[in-house]
Amino acid sequence: MDDKQTFRDEDFSPGCSSVHRKRSEPEPSCVSMKSDESMDHPLHFKSEDTQTDLSYEFHNKFRSNLMKKFQCLYEGTANQGNPTLLNEIYTELYITESESGEISNEHEVRQIERQSRRAATEDIPIKCNDIFRPLPGHDKPIRTVLTKGVAGIGKTVSVQKFILDWAEGKENQHVQLIFPLPFREINLMKDKTLRLSDLLHVFFPETKEMEISSDKYKVLFIFDGLDECRLSLDFQSDVRLCDVSESASVDMLLTNLIVGNLLPSALIWITSRPAAADLVPSECAHRVTEVRGFNDPQKEEYFRKRISDQSLANTIITHLKSSRSLYIMCHIPVFCWISATVLEKMLSEAESGEIPKTLTQMYTHFLILQTNIKHEKDYEKNVTDEQLVKGNVIFYEEDLRECGIDVTEASVYSGLCTQIFREEFGWYQEKVFCFVHLSVQEHLAALYVHLSCTNNNMNVFDQITKKNLRPKVKEWYRDNSSEHVSLSALHQRAVDEALQSKNGHLDLFLRFLLGLSVEQADLTAIKETVEYIKMQIRTIDSPEKSINLFDCLNELGDHSLVEEIQQYLKSGRIKEAKLSSSQWSAVVFVLLTSEKKLDKFDINDFVRRNNKTEKLKVLQKLLPVIKESRSVRLRDCGVTDEGFAALASALRSNPEHLRVLSLSGNKIGKSVNLLSDVLQNPHCKLEELR
Template sequence: MCRSFSRSDHWPKNGLPSSSAPHPEVDTSVDTTFTLEEVPRLTPDCSVQQKSSNPESSCVSMKSNCSMHQPQPYLSHDSELPEVFNTLRSNLRKKFECLYEGISKQGNPTLLNEIYTELYITESESGEINNEHEVRQIETQSRRAETEDTPIKCSDIFRPLPGQDKPIRTVLTKGVAGIGKTLSVQKFILDWAEGKENQDVQLIFPLPFRELNLMKDKTLSLSDHLCVFFPETKEMDISSDKYKVSFIFDGLDECRLSLDFQSDVRLCDATESASVDELLTNLIVGNLLPSALIWITSRPAAADLVPSECVHRVTEVRGFSLPQKEEYFRKRISDQSLAHRIISHLKSSSSLFIMCHIPVFCWISATVLEKMLSEAERGEIPKTLTQMYTHFLLIQTNIKHEKDYENKVKDEDMIVKLGKLAYQQLVKGNLIFYEEDLSECGIDETEASVYSGLCTQIFREELGLYQGKVFCFVNLSIQEHLAALYVHLSFINNNINVFDQITKPTNGDKVSLSVLHQRAVDEALDSKNGHLDLFLIFPSGSISGV
């Protein structure tokens, strides 16, 4: 076993094995399609490495002094192993072939390949984390000339761009909420499972942080963890270097684990038991399975949880480009005349059209406008973000009434409780919730199941690979809208300012709603990571016109 407890031993600066171990050179030709024999591979090294003092050894400028190392084909004398590969591929294909745009996994799903619109992904110029508020990032991206950067397809996430000579082991992909990070992961896995892309990789293990959180109190080896999530790999020895493996950790911003990259614990054996956070940090820095490819996705505010020296490529998902926005609606709406009207309406509002860089907002807009612009619907067409999300909430409430158990929950009680949950967790920075979080807001397990059943496009209950219950709002923007609605209703109906949890004066003095809005502005300005930005837009929408 390779387990060290010396404080003087730091993680390798570049996150790779020590320079004494052979590394591959990467083919920098324009043709980036690898054959099995051409796949770059990093060899394991369990020696203790002192942290480099070279300031140029960063995730972007890092230069490799690697030598050629030809990997062995994955075929084994064990005749059962190819069947394991096929089983894993089949299971992942079934899991990721359908797209559930905010809908719980029931009913008639849409095939991802039928509606998928390529997202605009670029390599970040530096490994620095953008701490600018997410709303400002969306606006900046919408005005940036797309010719300034070279786009990267999600299937090429581990492949160097022409002219690059660095090996890419660990990729960090950042992007604002709803921009398409998880969708890119889904497409990457599906293309692999269908035999279309990245066939040099034999095993892909998608492990979302929302599911890893459920394992935070467990002490298991990496091999045992994988057996929990992927039972079909039980007989495989993943610690050997004969398999090319890729781990995908989606949603770093949802992580509730303590990722201590300066910990004394150093693991090199995949069969050695440890906590989940210890396993993750050692896997990311390259102590465990140094030849494995690592892909991490995150909102910008949480991206620096992984030190830049452990990352070899930083990419940014910018969502839909201008042509891709229109392409989405033409694919999403079968009636092309209606699709044209929807696109024209969105273009008439700069704030709405800017937000269409975000795929989830396109879905919300399509849901609302398809209904509002149809001949059967009458009323004012939403022209602001606040109006758009309010109409979306009303549509989902009307859908609820069509369900068999509509009388179990009153609309107002449901919205208020979900709003309270949304607000409290937003303040804490949480996008996913567990049963203990719900109970703090007066929602018991039975109510949670009812809410997730009634509001399948607002609030969702998921059973992960580990079969633990995870709750979440379909998207952060929906959580922010409900949180703002809760703040507004608490003030109007109950004379409560939730920011202070104090009752408005009743001695004749009146506090205007504008005072509450000003307090919301102050709270948002005090937020360093911008987690209250979109929340602020909703209560002030009627004033600012957004």
């Protein structure tokens, strides 16, 4: 579909309202969007007072306003200082079509690590400017697009680039008006009752001279940041809003826009972190795309654009490649910016000290560069302590008051540390505060918990628990507060809390917390924590949870289990060895963090051919590896119904990846129904089944 392809109202849901002029005015002399001719003509609007044709003036003003707002990129900083022109630094992101129904409960860093192994699949990449264009061979028009992606992966910058290219007249010229309405700003209107045009007048004052309709002008609404939405979006409501002149609550306006009752031919683009993507029913999205961040060539392109000294850029790229965990994190553009900020300064100025090799070291150096701890520590401790537990990633003035923060001082603090916590003014001109990335909030939370223990003899987890206790129990805690809190005891409590988390939201926080003890060089605490983590790896049933514990061991500088397994794999002796539960967990970690792509999994590479009992046990242990493999061979495993259920669950979570599945020598029985469900998945791309 090129920029001149037309859209018809009947291609979408049946409409109840139309884009129309104010009734007291004559019809404008413009050509309908149903005609190709309209693409080459400017819009025509008339002022109610003067009846003057404002088409050229209005359109230029509207585009110019969007261009001014979106032409600059503030990488992690507030809207002050020296911004960078977006077109100078923008690097195309890896975007693909995605399965709509799958919502991951893993920590987003884990999702990034998993996606890093899928970059070489046969997925067809979609350019940002093409998200409303059907793939070749697909003719059905796309009205609503839902774009998923973890925090910092580039969703908002993609939106920014899309709008800028449109405003500059480069792309998507079949769209005549774009209305960007970020949820973090719409939240400020959540208690209002108004018409759609009134809502637009608030954010786009120039539209007061016109009234939107949808059968004449192709308009696009962009709702960025669904995960930040604090509205009650009820898509099951029986209330239908079809008249643009009718007043309603903001949440009702939005749901009816998205469903298609209101302005049915308007295009809708919604972005969201994966955990909140299911807030929009799958039937309401004609296309679901996923922003996967930078692939490996795009990472290098970013650093070469970001750093003018190409020799220094090469040195930084080489250093990041030397640490697998850091290089994987570079799929996230925000982490590329953090790494560039730290490494450019450290390597160009030949500063003393070790160049960061772990996530904790990288973030610690970043915060040292950007903040003055003595000025902001009281402020940050409150924000990170309470709000991370609540899951808040953006903060309004009432959130800051809840934390005991003087709202009048928030601007001062955001000025001191604009690189990590910033104050923003949007279209609505109300203040919104946020960290540049959730990982910064997690690092500061870990720093607060660590310092509370080492400086104030306080276990923050106990403080959180006490808030929900009966008064008499609180008194007992107060009377026994003089008891010494050891760092290793704090670490063990943090490990337990992270393992109990259903969605892994404390995983990265735990890695930071443990890494900070290494900075302090508390060898006793480190040794005791390492042993506790290894004990947990031996006892927990979840291979996925053990992966994060290996990352924690890496932060603590302990590589013994991993190095042992690497030797088994390199020598080919793994089939001969009788591995413990923790060693099999190490096998999973090594394989999933290897630079080699997981193209083929054969159970006979790990277990002797005639040992069915051991094969079944190993199969259960290596399910996370099977999930990421394109060819899976499980010959003569003696798989039970329970084993098939686990296998089917693993395959169902990533159906588009698998190409070859061999189950020769297994009695499938009733489990064939589970396998059949996997094969019938429309996203399944299996080519060979034995």
